[in-house]
Amino acid sequence: MKKKTAFWLMVTVAVIAVLALILSETGTIPEWLYLAVLVAGFPLFVLFLGLWWMAREGDADIPFMGY
Amino acid sequence: MIPYLLFATFFGLLLLGIHRKLIARIQRRPGPPIWQEILHTLKFSFKSTWIPATASEVLFVSVVLIAIGIWTAAFFVLVTGGSLLIIFAIYMLHKIVEHGFGLSSGSPYGKFGGVRSVISAASEIPLFVSVSAVAIFTGSLQISDIIAYQAETGPLLFTIPLAAIALYLVILSKVPASPFAIVESKEIVSGYKTEHFGVWRAGLETCNGLKSYVLLLTFITVFIGALPFLGILLTMLLLVVSLAFVCALCPMLSPFDSVTIQTIITGIMLIYVLYLGVFG
Amino acid sequence: MIGAGGSPFMYLEFGDIVIYFSPYTLSLFLLALVFTVLVIASRPERQLDIAFGADAYTTKDIGLPEMRFRRFMAIACGLASMGAMVTGDVFDFCLFTSLVGICNVGIVAAVRSRHVQNAAFQYGLVALAGTVPLFGGAAIVAATTGTLSLIELSSTALPAVPAVVKGFLVLGVMGEGMAPFYAAKAEMFRAPGAPYVIMCSLSSLLIFLRVIEVVLQV
Numbered sequence: 001m002k003k004k005t006a007f008w009l010m011v012t013v014a015v016i017a018v019l020a021l022i023l024s025e026t027g028t029i030p031e032w033l034y035l036a037v038l039v040a041g042f043p044l045f046v047l048f049l050g051l052w053w054m055a056r057e058g059d060a061d062i063p064f065m066g067y
Numbered sequence: 068m069i070p071y072l073l074f075a076t077f078f079g080l081l082l083l084g085i086h087r088k089l090i091a092r093i094q095r096r097p098g099p100p101i102w103q104e105i106l107h108t109l110k111f112s113f114k115s116t117w118i119p120a121t122a123s124e125v126l127f128v129s130v131v132l133i134a135i136g137i138w139t140a141a142f143f144v145l146v147t148g149g150s151l152l153i154i155f156a157i158y159m160l161h162k163i164v165e166h167g168f169g170l171s172s173g174s175p176y177g178k179f180g181g182v183r184s185v186i187s188a189a190s191e192i193p194l195f196v197s198v199s200a201v202a203i204f205t206g207s208l209q210i211s212d213i214i215a216y217q218a219e220t221g222p223l224l225f226t227i228p229l230a231a232i233a234l235y236l237v238i239l240s241k242v243p244a245s246p247f248a249i250v251e252s253k254e255i256v257s258g259y260k261t262e263h264f265g266v267w268r269a270g271l272e273t274c275n276g277l278k279s280y281v282l283l284l285t286f287i288t289v290f291i292g293a294l295p296f297l298g299i300l301l302t303m304l305l306l307v308v309s310l311a312f313v314c315a316l317c318p319m320l321s322p323f324d325s326v327t328i329q330t331i332i333t334g335i336m337l338i339y340v341l342y343l344g345v346f347g
Numbered sequence: 348m349i350g351a352g353g354s355p356f357m358y359l360e361f362g363d364i365v366i367y368f369s370p371y372t373l374s375l376f377l378l379a380l381v382f383t384v385l386v387i388a389s390r391p392e393r394q395l396d397i398a399f400g401a402d403a404y405t406t407k408d409i410g411l412p413e414m415r416f417r418r419f420m421a422i423a424c425g426l427a428s429m430g431a432m433v434t435g436d437v438f439d440f441c442l443f444t445s446l447v448g449i450c451n452v453g454i455v456a457a458v459r460s461r462h463v464q465n466a467a468f469q470y471g472l473v474a475l476a477g478t479v480p481l482f483g484g485a486a487i488v489a490a491t492t493g494t495l496s497l498i499e500l501s502s503t504a505l506p507a508v509p510a511v512v513k514g515f516l517v518l519g520v521m522g523e524g525m526a527p528f529y530a531a532k533a534e535m536f537r538a539p540g541a542p543y544v545i546m547c548s549l550s551s552l553l554i555f556l557r558v559i560e561v562v563l564q565v
Binding site: 120121122123124125126129133137140144149150152153155156157159160162163166167170171172173174175178185195202 | 371374375378381382388389390391392394395396397406542544545548549555556559563
């Protein structure tokens with residue numbers, strides 16, 4: 001995955017989560033929906049964050065296939 | 068909820084770090100700094116990442132997402148006072164996740180770790196026993212009802228101490244370096260985690276942090292009741308200290324012994340609950 | 348005990364068979380759904396075998412017909428466990444549970460290895476034996492109360508169900524859900540596992556979790 005794609009996916013997930021927070025604070029959506037968004041969004045956010053700030057963008061090393 | 072979720076993840080990782088440090092100090096080693104697990108998570112997330120050529124790709128990646136997702140769900144169920152059964156279910160499903168981690172990579176080490184997690188299913192039954200003991204006393208499995216019951220009659224820890232011990236053993240079997248931690252023992256490299264490196268491992272560590280927080284919070288909520296926030300954190304710390312002593316002083320059991328001991332504990336607990344159900 | 352897994356918030360009625368969603372059954376249902384989608388979407392692992400006495404390793408490839416059959420069985424297993432998660436009827440639950448058992452045998456038995464097939468055969472015998480207490484339990488429920496609906500059973504107006512029913516149901520589910528323990532047998536390591544063997548252990552755990560709720564309500 002390209003660094004840029006991962007970044008934008010991460011931002012999208014974060015924006016959706018914050019939007020859900022605001023909407024649930026104002027009472028537009030029920031609390032369970034907000035929590036469901038977080039349950040789906042948090043893992044995606046963690047992985048995309050990692051993939052985004054992954055050290056290098058060049059080609060991967062030769063995979064380690066055993067001795 | 069978002070800040071609390073992030074706090075829980077990092078505090079859980081910190082607790083794991085404290086656990087590791089304490090084990091080292093009890094064994095008269097210097098040990099890593101207490102924030103080592105947080106550093107670990109960050110370090111793994113910076114590493115380059117790919118999927119092994121032998122892996123079942125979709126499962127390899129999505130099992131990490133599921134691992135974090137189920138414990139996020141457990142956290143919310145606990146915080147909003149949902150059903151204790153759901154937390155029990157998620158704890159058991161973590162086994163599937165471990166199995167999935169191990170099998171998806173195609174590596175024999177991972178596979179052995181995954182299979183060990185399946186055969187250590189005996190450790191779940193004490194959890195069910197303590198859940199049913201709680202149900203016998205409070206008449207409900209909603210966490211909000213359990214808290215309300217304890218606010219009236221005092222902590223369940225003193226009413227049904229053996230059930231509390233059962234849950235404590237369940238938590239013990241999940242902490243790293245415990246006598247029951249056969250799934251990640253060193254003769255199979257890192258067990259089910261072996262092939263998940265880089266970002267995947269960072270996700271797994273995130274899940275571990277959240278998992279420790281949730282399990283300790285479950286123990287406190289179910290057996291001690293509502294506490295002020297600082298009180299909860301301090302009790303967690305105390306629990307971690309006691310767990311560290313057990314882990315530091317007991318050798319890791321062989322898979323056979325581990326399962327045997329867990330089965331014996333389960334048998335004792337079943338008799339206890341039958342006794343409670345008939346005479347309690 | 349009413350609503351052990353939270354109070355139901357949605358009912359789907361098919362005649363007198365009512366499917367209900369409580370927080371507990373819904374979360375189990377979703378997990379079964381997620382893993383079924385995973386089984387459909389992912390390709391099998393290529394298991395690494397290290398050759399003894401030599402500096403070599405081999406990977407096992409699964410042939411297309413075998414993969415197709417195992418995938419079909421795993422998807423059927425996922426569907427059966429989804430059904431077992433949400434159904435509000437004791438007999439339907441037993442039916443879905445035994446279907447899970449059959450599918451688990453199928454997932455394992457498709458592997459062309461004598462050792463694996465031996466394990467599948469033994470598991471099949473256990474699953475077969477498990478159906479007797481399972482359906483026996485459901486029959487006793489119907490005989491004593493005249494209904495099989497979990498919602499009606501959880502109300503207190505009906506005559507009490509004998510305690511032996513709970514034991515029968517749990518015993519039956521234990522028989523059907525033995526698959527993970529067979530997956531832990533040494534013979535089974537010869538079979539490439541993911542994602543199909545995951546379905547074995549997932550469906551067994553799910554029916555275990557669901558029978559707890561059923562037993563609490565009966």
